[in-house]
Amino acid sequence: xxxxxxxxxxxxxxxxxxxxxxxxxxxxxxxxxxxxxxxxxxxxxxxxxxxxxxxxxxxxxxxxxxxxxxxxxxxxxxxxxxxxxxxxxxxxxxxxxxxxxxxxxxxxxxxxxxxxxxxxxxxxxxxxxxxxxxxxxxxxxxxxxxxxxxxxxxxxxxxxxxxxxxxxxxxxxxxxxxxxxxxxxxxxxxxxxxxxxxxxxxxxxxxxxxxxxxxxxxxxxxxxxxxxxxxxxxxxxxxxxxxxxxxxxxxxxxxxxxxxxxxxxxxxxxxxxxxxxxxxxxxxxxxxxxxxxxxxxxxxxxxxxxxxxxxxxxxxxxxxxxxxxxxxxxxxxxxxxxxxxxxxxxxxxxxxxxxxxxxxxxxxxxxxxxxxxxxxxxxxxxxxxxxxxxxxxxxxxxxxxxxxxxxxxxxxxxxxxxxxxxxxxxxxxxxxxxxxxxxxxxxxxxxxxxxxxxxxxxxxxxxxxxxxxxxxxxxxxxxxxxxxxxxxxxxxxxxxxxxxxxxxxxxxxxxxxxxxxxxxxxxxxxxxxxxxxxxxxxxxxxxxxxxxxxxxxxxxxxxxxxxxxxxxxxxxxxxxxxxxxxxxxxxxxxxxxxxxxxxxxxxxxxxxxxxxxxxxxxxxxxxxxxxxxxxxxxxxxxxxxxxxxxxxxxxxxxxxxxxxxxxxxxxxxxxxxxxxxxxxxxxxxxxxxxxxxxxxxxxxxxxxxxxxxxxxxxxxxxxxxxxxxxxxxxxxxxxxxxxxxxxxxxxxxxxxxxxxxxxxxxxxxxxxxxxxxxxxxxxxxxxxxxxxxxxxxx
Amino acid sequence: xxxxxxxxxxxxxxxxxxxxxxxxxxxxxxxxxxxxxxxxxxxxxxxxxxxxxxxxxxxxxxxxxxxxxxxxxxxxxxxxxxxxxxxxxxxxxxxxxxxxxxxxxxxxxxxxxxxxxxxxxxxxxxxxxx
Numbered sequence: 001x002x003x004x005x006x007x008x009x010x011x012x013x014x015x016x017x018x019x020x021x022x023x024x025x026x027x028x029x030x031x032x033x034x035x036x037x038x039x040x041x042x043x044x045x046x047x048x049x050x051x052x053x054x055x056x057x058x059x060x061x062x063x064x065x066x067x068x069x070x071x072x073x074x075x076x077x078x079x080x081x082x083x084x085x086x087x088x089x090x091x092x093x094x095x096x097x098x099x100x101x102x103x104x105x106x107x108x109x110x111x112x113x114x115x116x117x118x119x120x121x122x123x124x125x126x127x128x129x130x131x132x133x134x135x136x137x138x139x140x141x142x143x144x145x146x147x148x149x150x151x152x153x154x155x156x157x158x159x160x161x162x163x164x165x166x167x168x169x170x171x172x173x174x175x176x177x178x179x180x181x182x183x184x185x186x187x188x189x190x191x192x193x194x195x196x197x198x199x200x201x202x203x204x205x206x207x208x209x210x211x212x213x214x215x216x217x218x219x220x221x222x223x224x225x226x227x228x229x230x231x232x233x234x235x236x237x238x239x240x241x242x243x244x245x246x247x248x249x250x251x252x253x254x255x256x257x258x259x260x261x262x263x264x265x266x267x268x269x270x271x272x273x274x275x276x277x278x279x280x281x282x283x284x285x286x287x288x289x290x291x292x293x294x295x296x297x298x299x300x301x302x303x304x305x306x307x308x309x310x311x312x313x314x315x316x317x318x319x320x321x322x323x324x325x326x327x328x329x330x331x332x333x334x335x336x337x338x339x340x341x342x343x344x345x346x347x348x349x350x351x352x353x354x355x356x357x358x359x360x361x362x363x364x365x366x367x368x369x370x371x372x373x374x375x376x377x378x379x380x381x382x383x384x385x386x387x388x389x390x391x392x393x394x395x396x397x398x399x400x401x402x403x404x405x406x407x408x409x410x411x412x413x414x415x416x417x418x419x420x421x422x423x424x425x426x427x428x429x430x431x432x433x434x435x436x437x438x439x440x441x442x443x444x445x446x447x448x449x450x451x452x453x454x455x456x457x458x459x460x461x462x463x464x465x466x467x468x469x470x471x472x473x474x475x476x477x478x479x480x481x482x483x484x485x486x487x488x489x490x491x492x493x494x495x496x497x498x499x500x501x502x503x504x505x506x507x508x509x510x511x512x513x514x515x516x517x518x519x520x521x522x523x524x525x526x527x528x529x530x531x532x533x534x535x536x537x538x539x540x541x542x543x544x545x546x547x548x549x550x551x552x553x554x555x556x557x558x559x560x561x562x563x564x565x566x567x568x569x570x571x572x573x574x575x576x577x578x579x580x581x582x583x584x585x586x587x588x589x590x591x592x593x594x595x596x597x598x599x600x601x602x603x604x605x606x607x608x609x610x611x612x613x614x615x616x617x618x619x620x621x622x623x624x625x626x627x628x629x630x631x632x633x634x635x636x637x638x639x640x641x642x643x644x645x646x647x648x649x650x651x652x653x654x655x656x657x658x659x660x661x662x663x664x665x666x667x668x669x670x671x672x673x674x675x676x677x678x679x680x681x682x683x684x685x686x687x688x689x690x691x692x693x694x695x696x697x698x699x700x701x702x703x704x705x706x707x708x709x710x711x712x713x714x715x716x717x718x719x720x721x722x723x724x725x726x727x728x729x730x731x732x733x734x735x736x737x738x739x740x741x742x743x744x745x746x747x748x749x750x751x752x753x754x755x756x757x758x759x760x761x762x763x764x765x766x767x768x769x770x771x772x773x774x775x776x777x778x779x780x781x782x783x784x785x786x787x788x789x790x791x792x793x794x
Numbered sequence: 795x796x797x798x799x800x801x802x803x804x805x806x807x808x809x810x811x812x813x814x815x816x817x818x819x820x821x822x823x824x825x826x827x828x829x830x831x832x833x834x835x836x837x838x839x840x841x842x843x844x845x846x847x848x849x850x851x852x853x854x855x856x857x858x859x860x861x862x863x864x865x866x867x868x869x870x871x872x873x874x875x876x877x878x879x880x881x882x883x884x885x886x887x888x889x890x891x892x893x894x895x896x897x898x899x900x901x902x903x904x905x906x907x908x909x910x911x912x913x914x915x916x917x918x919x920x921x922x923x924x
Binding site for chain 1: 808810811814816819822823837839840841842843844845870871872873875876877880
């Protein structure tokens with residue numbers, strides 16, 4: 001068998017191995033030698049062998065055959081062997097190994113050894129790898145050692161107690177009295193151990209926390225001693241006296257002072273003293289200051305102290321050391337919601353940190369900047385954020401984009417600015433925005449009718465430059481389809497116009513349709529846009545027809561369906577085409593929350609047939625452009641075809657199927673719809689969704705007075721609670737809502753809810769009312785809005 | 795709470811590793827590789843604190859030797875940063891020069907020292923005759 005080599009030799013041999021394979025070979029040889037050595041019962045070099053084995057273990061190779069050797073060596077009377085044995089036990093054994101139980105007895109004996117170093121070895125090992133049973137067995141021993149007179153042992157025992165408390169929470173009770181008495185020690189090591197132990201005990205159980213609150217004055221005293229004391233060579237680190245102990249005590253004070261007025265008051269002076277006296281030129285001082293700031297912000301401190309803390313953080317932000325800037329921003333993040341104004345003062349520095357080279361700092365700066373955006377600084381902040389977006393690392397893009405959208409939505413100073421910002425984001429980071437951005441943007445655009453011309457020109461230009469960003473392309477296609485006539489008119493006040501011919505526009509849309517970069521969704525947008533243009537342009541209708549018919553045989557089912565239906569629109573229902581493809585009505589903001597996504601008309605079809613049937617019974621002519629469901633448009637356009645009767649019901653549903661998908665393009669519109677006046681009954685159903693029905697009836701009381709009765713019922717299986725109605729009327733009409741009869745609707749129409757609304761219309765304006773319904777059903781809150789434009793009986 | 799301490803050289807080879815929470819042997823290699831890769835790939839201008847999964851890594855470079863400490867979220871990073879400095883100064887004083895290769899030679903003693911230091915976070919009086 002090969003002679004055993006000393007540790008250094010082996011390490012040298014391993015290091016000189018060039019390849020992994022060579023290294024493994026060396027290690028295997030050594031392990032074989034070690035195993036052979038272990039089998040020999042009495043061997044002088046046992047400690048060396050075990051040391052080698054530990055090194056091998058550290059490199060990651062299996063060393064479990066050394067476990068029994070560890071156990072044997074721990075039991076040996078020689079100190080050198082004991083020591084390596086314990087080291088091996090700490091590294092090789094953990095509670096999952098059975099061998100760990102074998103050393104319990106050795107540890108127990110060694111804990112009562114006369115030599116303090118042996119005791120410390122045992123304590124160390126127990127603190128490292130003590131299992132729950134071992135801890136339970138030996139806890140009384142540890143408690144006894146906590147009271148010994150030897151500070152070296154006390155320190156180690158305190159740390160062992162920490163481990164025991166972590167492993168077996170119940171044993172914490174055992175250590176409470178000893179921990180308390182340890183606080184009066186002078187030795188910093190013991191003090192440190194005691195503070196750690198108390199911290200651990202307080203974190204685990206609130207009752208212990210209560211008991212230790214009484215120690216706050218003692219802790220304050222100790223801290224004061226540390227801060228004011230002169231230079232002590234034993235504990236000095238770069239000018240600060242035992243910063244580690246200071247940090248620990250501050251942390252314990254934080255835990256004790258949280259949510260407790262009395263304790264917090266006791267600490268106020270101390271914290272102010274530490275904050276002002278600590279030298280902040282070195283990192284150690286900053287570490288202590290940081291802990292102080294965290295403590296101040298967490299306890300119930302007075303406002304002056306909080307301002308001091310935020311100022312310290314502000315100073316950190318200006319520090320050259322990147323680490324300190326990073327933690328300053330992390331802390332500011334936590335308090336930005338509570339101390340908003342204080343953090344606002346440092347906004348400039350935070351925005352500068354956006355340009356830092358470090359990714360962690362950038363991430364923090366981004367989060368903070370987004371939290372600091374407010375109505376007053378939106379323009380300048382947005383400029384900075386947009387610059388950041390163009391140069392930011394890819395993992396932060398999505399977060400930045402969505403943050404910018406939220407901020408823009410909340411604080412946009414003008415619509416044009418808002419649209420510009422969104423377009424800017426789409427062009428820079430279009431690939432990383434969320435899906436609901438597209439319908440949100442479209443809704444925004446339809447709402448700003450004065451900027452349609454400007455928007456469509458900008459989007460057209462953007463489309464020409466780049467068709468890879470899908471959300472941008474989708475929005476652009478939609479706008480071109482809707483406002484193509486404005487584009488072709490060629491003039492625009494807000495921006496310089498491009499002379500665009502119909503062919504150019506169709507070319508652009510065709511490129512999108514055929515590009516391999518376009519997703520099926522985008523293609524759908526483009527196809528519908530092309531179709532809409534057929535009513536907006538005059539010359540190239542044939543070209544459009546040919547494009548549409550080509551896609552009638554497309555592999556993608558969605559596109560094919562659309563193309564076939566559009567073809568049908570050209571052929572059989574050409575007379576309806578103009579009406580169907582008219583401008584989309586302004587979309588209500590609320591309804592978007594109920595959509596199933598951009599392109600879902602199919603679900604709308606399912607939920608609407610009931611309503612369609614109702615509408616067929618009476619088809620009032622609907623002028624286009626009103627805020628109504630598109631189905632009403634169709635209901636109106638069918639009037640010349642059939643008289644309003646239930647016979648027409650079935651045929652018209654068939655008809656509605658085709659034009660619905662053609663016209664009801666992207667967005668599911670209002671949940672509510674026009675009341676259709678039914679001649680016999682004066683009540684009208686204004687809202688019917690998810691089983692909740694709201695009917696309206698009105699009575700003319702006097703020349704200008706009107707009483708409207710709203711009745712609500714619930715036909716679902718679950719109860720509805722918190723049912724409220726709110727109403728809004730035109731300006732000149734006065735409205736008074738009486739109290740409702742009840743505010744909950746039992747299931748299956750158990751009871752109805754009525755609410756009276758008294759209106760006074762002195763100027764005899766055209767009466768319209770907007771009603772908002774909100775209720776809680778099965779734990780979720782539902783809100784809906786409906787507009788009533790014509791009242792029955794008027 | 796300190797979860798682990800690693801000392802690695804420039805090539806990523808572990809010179810010392812100490813775990814204060816039970817981690818399986820197979821997982822250790824993976825953990826070390828990832829943690830070390832995070833720290834070694836960072837430039838000079840970058841922060842010494844890295845967020846990794848649910849804990850933070852605090853690292854410091856001393857010539858060819860990196861000391862990486864993994865801590866839980868609630869720990870004061872700056873104080874751990876200083877602790878690493880303290881640790882290296884202690885080694886310096888004891889072994890008169892800390893170099894990557896010397897770390898290997900004193901490997902056995904290192905374990906003892908790190909036990910004392912990282913468990914108790916205290917500098918004074920650890921220097922009992924080893």
